[in-house]
Amino acid sequence: MPGSSVRQLPYCPPVVRRSAPFLPLFLVKRDMLKQRKGFTLIELLIVVVIIGILAAIAIPKFANTKQKAYITAMKSDLRNLVTSEEAYFSDSSSYTATIANLKYNSSTGVSSPTVVLGTGTQAGGWTATVSHSQMPSGFKCGVGVNMPNPTVTTAAEGEPACK
Numbered sequence: 155m156p157g158s159s160v161r162q163l164p165y166c167p168p169v170v171r172r173s174a175p176f177l178p179l180f181l182v183k184r185d186m187l188k189q190r191k192g193f194t195l196i197e198l199l200i201v202v203v204i205i206g207i208l209a210a211i212a213i214p215k216f217a218n219t220k221q222k223a224y225i226t227a228m229k230s231d232l233r234n235l236v237t238s239e240e241a242y243f244s245d246s247s248s249y250t251a252t253i254a255n256l257k258y259n260s261s262t263g264v265s266s267p268t269v270v271l272g273t274g275t276q277a278g279g280w281t282a283t284v285s286h287s288q289m290p291s292g293f294k295c296g297v298g299v300n301m302p303n304p305t306v307t308t309a310a311e312g313e314p315a316c317k
Contacts, residue, residue, distance in 0.1 A: 249299075
């Protein structure tokens with residue numbers, strides 16, 4: 155438009171918005187800092203303590219589980235030995251104390267069984283004991299066939315028991 159002049163507005167500095175007109179500027183900045191997202195130190199410490207308590211409960215149970223696995227391996231080996239001895243007996247009408255004569259292999263960590271053949275009134279029977287390398291030195295499992303169990307005398311015939 156001819157003859158019209160463009161009017162220029164005066165410069166106005168930006169206005170800081172306050173949540174309330176009566177709050178000073180330093181309080182507004184502190185409120186803005188509170189809006190940051192994240193965890194406080196006390197929240198992180200509580201989580202670390204809870205994880206520590208759970209670990210303290212779980213670790214002993216895990217150690218007990220390993221011992222149960224070793225005992226199960228020994229009992230399993232003794233059951234396999236009973237089967238091998240019975241197979242040998244069906245072929246030769248006698249039991250053997252020589253493990254090499256049997257088709258038998260021990261599990262990892264389980265000692266080779268010590269087989270004792272019965273004599274006298276207990277002829278025709280045998281006992282065997284095994285131990286595990288990860289168990290205490292006095293701990294053994296045993297089985298008895300036509301003889302009392304060498305480790306737990308109240309155990310049933312042919313049933314592995316540990317002590």
